[in-house]
Amino acid sequence: MRLSHFDYYAPTTVADAISLLQSKPDAHVMAGGTDLLIKMRHAGLKLKTIISLKSISGLNTIAFDETKGLTIGATALLADVAIHPDILKYYPTVAQAARGTANVQVRNMGTVIGNLCNASPAADNAPTLLAMGAEVHIQGPSGKRTVPLDQFFKGPGMTALEPAEIVTAVHVPRLTPHSGTAYISLSARGQLDCSAVGVATMVTLKEKVCEDTRIFVGACGPTPIRVPKAETIVRGKELTDDLIDQAGVQASAEATPITDVRASADYREKMVAVLTRRVLSQARKRASE
Amino acid sequence: MKKDFSIVGKSVPRNDGKAKATGTATYTDDIKLPGMLHGKILRSPFPHARILNIDTSRAASLPGVKCVITGEDTPKIKYGNWRLFPDTQDEYPLAIDKVRFIGDEVAAVAAVDADTAEEALELIKVDYEELPGIFDIDSAIKEGAPVLHDYCPGNISVNRKIHYGDIEKAFAESDYVREDVFNVHAVSPAYLEPCAAVAQCDLDGRITLWTSTQVPYIVQCLLASTMGMRENDVRVIKPFVGGGFGGKMELRTWEFCAAFIAKKTGRPVKFTMTREEEFLAGRRRHAMKLYSKVGFKKDGTLTGKDLRIYLDGGGYNAMGPTATFLCGTFGAMLYRYPNYRFWGQHVYTNKPPASAMRGFGAPQSLFATESQMNIAAEELGIDPIELRIKNAQVTGDEIPDVATISSCGFIEALQKAAEMSGWKEKRYSPKPGQGIGIGCYSFISGGVFNWFNTQFPFSAAEVRVFDDGTAHLLTMAADIGQGCDTVLKQILAEELGLKMEDIRITSADTSTTPQADLGAWGSRLTMMNGNAVLDAAKKIKAQLFGAVSARQNLNVIHELGCKDGMVFPKSRPDRGIPFGEAVAMAQKANRGEPLVERGYYTPRDKGLVTPAFSFGAQISEVEVDKDTGVVRVKKFWTAHDCGTVINQMAVEGQLEGSIQMGLGYALSEQFVMEDGKTLNTNFLDYKMPNAMDVPPSEVAHIETYEPEGPMGAKEAGEGLAIPTAPAIADAVHHATGYRCKDLPITPEKILAGKKD
The missing domain is CATH 3.30.365.10 (Aldehyde oxidase/xanthine dehydrogenase, molybdopterin binding domain)
Known part of the structure; x- marks a missing residue:
């Protein structure tokens, strides 16, 4: 497909990027371009203006602080997140999701924030960050604001961003003591694939009791979705295998998958139960370590 | 029968490995000629439809567009690899009257660049009358099913039967009879190089076509017949090819369109398919429905097999007739079936x-x-x-x-x-x-x-040897990544006692390599072309042996050999002569005529x-x-x-x-x-x-x-x-x-x- 002719800007500050976005309302923000350029080349997206964030210094920072937690900048690469020592140590599931996204070439260009802003229901990085209670830092014409990630996704390709707003970072709080996370995704091809279904969870234990949990399912609805009733089943109770099984069945009931080229609705529904079961027991194990 | 080999049997690095690994290999899409136009194909959005009218005027007037063609502009000659049975040739380069699958080729545009050509496609207005489509074997063979080709009212284009022994008796006498139905699906060859072709027309009207093909000779013949030209006025060259797996063994629309537009405009034309086009409309492995019944004795001895296969052929025959024939043959291979019955039918459906x-x-x-x-x-x-x-x-x-x-x-x-x-x-x-x-x-x-009905031997090789101890091998065999250039060089090197680096190879150019070759398919090249290379090499050796025998004044009973760059009497290896010197002697004996031999192979009585x-x-x-x-x-x-x-x-x-x-x-x-x-x-x-x-x-x-x-x-x-x-x-x-x-x-x- 013909790539439309477009103007390309590479501002060096967030403020400049925002004013550019204000002056060119049809402009599109780009980080790695691994989704955007494909849409332009193969899906008929015709853009007049692209604003790259790559020249804004400091925006690719990955910062970890013992008390504040983790901040991943808008242009931090998936490849860098996947091997960052602090992320590997304190947020292993975040690193795992980044490492499991697409392929080496895409990870070397693409970003975690880009994966979120593209707002695909199948985005590999979303479920874990959602389960961990991450929030996105947004900057726009009217200043800065912070939005919990679970209020960020509005539909396939749609987010809570207002015109001329940019996501500058995602912030992930530190895991509380005795907490564990897990993410498992499935696809038709073993490696290098787009997930047909994925489930992430965070579990906090007090002795054997599940003090709190958040469970998110990917690729089974218009956005990654939370399965609150499944959470209710285990929250406040001793996290037994039996209870975990029940939570899986409930999560499956709460998911709203469709049939598409990657899997049937029926298979997805069944897999939500299986994966929910598996992430809960993995997270339980990690929480008690 | 086993022999000691010097080069055969070893792990010899590929001839093309370095060029491909370093990115210097020139594939068809890498070819750029002065003034070259870029072509794009308009494809049918409907699986089955009648074409009522095509209006190309807006596309033709788009700045940068140099040529727009539809089926009406062409000579309307059908093609297909089974030349021996013209009834099976059911395809036009561009649709005439009807389209039969989503992606069927309807029109072609050539413009100064690919983007302009693509834009022009959107300006071609085609009026279709949609027809009911059939998408599986069962619906296609049902009574009263929509008909894809008027000549073929039941949608079954090929029937193939094999029968020997007495299958009913065999089952009656079996202790155990098993009957199953299998369904296998279509898959893509997914070669990494999408199809591409570049055509150039000289001032005498002769065509040169560079194309990503497995069958240069077949493309030469079918392009000539479809264009209404003489075969010798078409030259097909196969550059480096990035895989074929059977998907590049026919004349294809873009090869025709490139040649036709080059002739019409006088400018070279390139077509390169996109991956989307390859998946949407490209050739694929047949989906089949197989009914198989086998009988055994209690002790496990096979008594017979009854095999019924329907092939889901898509909109045209392509290589379906051969697949119909072969799946029956394969059904009786591997094991001893004293009784065997096969019936295969190739079915048209509105699919690629x-x-x-x-x-x-x-x-x-x-x-x-x-x-x-x-x-x-x-x-x-x-x-x-x-x-x-x-x-x-x-x-x-x-x-x-x-x-x-x-x-x-x-x-x-x-x-x-x-x-x-x-x-x-x-x-x-x-x-x-x-x-x-x-x-x-x-x-x-x-x-x-030989359904292609070639008038030439199945394979051919020309070997030229030089007094500097080198050889030049010419063959129409198509190396498409499977490595036949390397294997054929190995066979020649072994037979002449030379090293790999002593041999230059020129392959797959229909105007310079010897006639002819049926192409790279059916796992034929090592067998067929290897034998042709050996035949040529043996003729070269006969000449060298004569010259060496004369020079050394050998008794006629001596057998000679070639090894390690020497030509020598086997019983007196010490009296050998370097290969190059032997060539010089033979050439001198022929008063300067270069030492060139051709070898051929056609399986006969097999x-x-x-x-x-x-x-x-x-x-x-x-x-x-x-x-x-x-x-x-x-x-x-x-x-x-x-x-x-x-x-x-x-x-x-x-x-x-x-x-x-x-x-x-x-x-x-x-x-x-x-x-x-x-x-x-x-x-x-x-x-x-x-x-x-x-x-x-x-x-x-x-x-x-x-x-x-x-x-x-x-x-x-x-x-x-x-x-x-x-x-x-x-x-x-x-x-x-x-x-x-x-x-x-x-x-x-x-x-x-x-x-x-």
Whole structure:
């Protein structure tokens, strides 16, 4: 497909990027371009203006602080997140999701924030960050604001961003003591694939009791979705295998998958139960370590 | 019969390896000619429709557009590879009156750049009258089904029957008769280089076409006939080609359009397909529906087989007639069937045409054979390998109306595969969730049939030798990545006693390499072209031996040989003469005429199918996740008989590629289609396994010596693509109790069918 002719800007500050976005309302923000350029080349997206964030210094920072937690900048690469020592140590599931996204070439260009802003229901990085209670830092014409990630996704390709707003970072709080996370995704091809279904969870234990949990399912609805009733089943109770099984069945009931080229609705529904079961027991194990 | 070889049998690096690895190899799309136009094809959005009117005026007036053509502008001559049976030639380069699948070619545009050509496509207005479409075999053969081609009212374009022995009597006398229906799906050859062609027309009106093809000679002939030109006025050159697997063995629309527009505009024209076009409309392996009935005696002796196959051909015949013929032949290979009946029918549907693809009917036919052997073994209470050994073909067996098998290492392959894999232990003391399974194959080393009706020998080679000790090999054989340039050089180097670097090769240019060659398909090149190279080399040697014999005043009883760059009497190696000097002497004796010889090969008196058969057995070990149904193949063990291994590395490469392809065929690849429309037209959603998905594997070469093959060699290119799917299916059954008769083996099917 013909790539439309477009103007390309590479501002060096967030403020400049925002004013550019204000002056060119049809402009599109780009980080790695691994989704955007494909849409332009193969899906008929015709853009007049692209604003790259790559020249804004400091925006690719990955910062970890013992008390504040983790901040991943808008242009931090998936490849860098996947091997960052602090992320590997304190947020292993975040690193795992980044490492499991697409392929080496895409990870070397693409970003975690880009994966979120593209707002695909199948985005590999979303479920874990959602389960961990991450929030996105947004900057726009009217200043800065912070939005919990679970209020960020509005539909396939749609987010809570207002015109001329940019996501500058995602912030992930530190895991509380005795907490564990897990993410498992499935696809038709073993490696290098787009997930047909994925489930992430965070579990906090007090002795054997599940003090709190958040469970998110990917690729089974218009956005990654939370399965609150499944959470209710285990929250406040001793996290037994039996209870975990029940939570899986409930999560499956709460998911709203469709049939598409990657899997049937029926298979997805069944897999939500299986994966929910598996992430809960993995997270339980990690929480008690 | 085995000989000591110097170069044959070694791991010789590929001729083209360095150029491809460094990116300097020139593929068709890399060719740029002055003033070259870029072409694009308008394709049908409907699976079945009548074309009422095409208005190209807006497209033609778009600045930068130099030419727009539709079927009406062309000579309206049909083409197809079965020239001997013109009724089977059912395709026009551009649609006339009707379109028969989504992606069928309707018009072509050439413009100053590809973007402009693409934009012009949107300006072509086509009025269609939509017709009801048929998308599966059962609907197509139903009474009163919509008809795709007027000449073919029942939508069955090819019938092929084979019958020998008395099949009804055989079943009546059997202790055990098994009947199954298998459905196998279409998959893409997914060659990494999408099709491309560049055409140039000289001032005398002659065409030169560079094209990504497996069959330069066939393209030359069919392009000439479709353009209404003489064959010698068309020159086809095959540059580096990035894979074909059967998908590039016919004349194709863009080759015609490039030539036609080049002639019309006087400017060179290039067409390059996109990956989306390849998935949407490209050639593919036939989906088939197979009804197979086999009979056995209690002790496991096969009594006969009755095989009925419907091929889902898509909108046109393409290579479907050959696939229809061959899937019947393959049905009677591997095992001794004293009684055999086959009926194959090629069915038109409103889908992209299926065609040749690695195995050419065998992966489908032998999936049924091998699955049924495994089912029968289980029900007869005989080990599947024992059952196979009991019925295995052996050297000297005759397949009625086909051939006598002149070399066969099948039993040895079965035994070796069992030993390497630890079959007994793993099969009979399985671990939970794990399984081990077997699949086998036999394949042809090139076809004897001549439906193309070539007037030339099947293969040809020209060898020129020089007084500097070098040689030049010219052949029309098409190296499309399978490595025949390297293998043919090895055979020549071995025969003339030269080194690889002493030999220059020019291949696949129809105006400079010797007439003719049927192309790279049916695993024919090592056998056919290897023999032609040997024939030419032997003629060269006769001349050199004469010259050396005269110079050394040898007794006529001396036999001479060529080795290590020397020509020498075998009994007196010390009286050898360097190769180059021997050439100089022969040339002097001929008063300066260069020493050039041509060699040819046409299989004669070798039956109607092939001069030689390969054999092999493959065992796979899998692990199945009982909750998700996901299959992980842990390892493959393959023992195969390709006769003399000419190049170890090349044969192992063929095996690795075959496993990758077989893995996709078995587990993950398929076209997701809805009413004739392909929904997964990219590699993200067309699930071809990649390097990371391919499990480790071990191989054993069971070397036999094939008397008809060059230096004892047989095929190694396609047969290996056959056993992987049945071996995985058997292993999955072993692990889960689910027996797949309906490829691919998806997690959903496993979950639905598993026995806990």
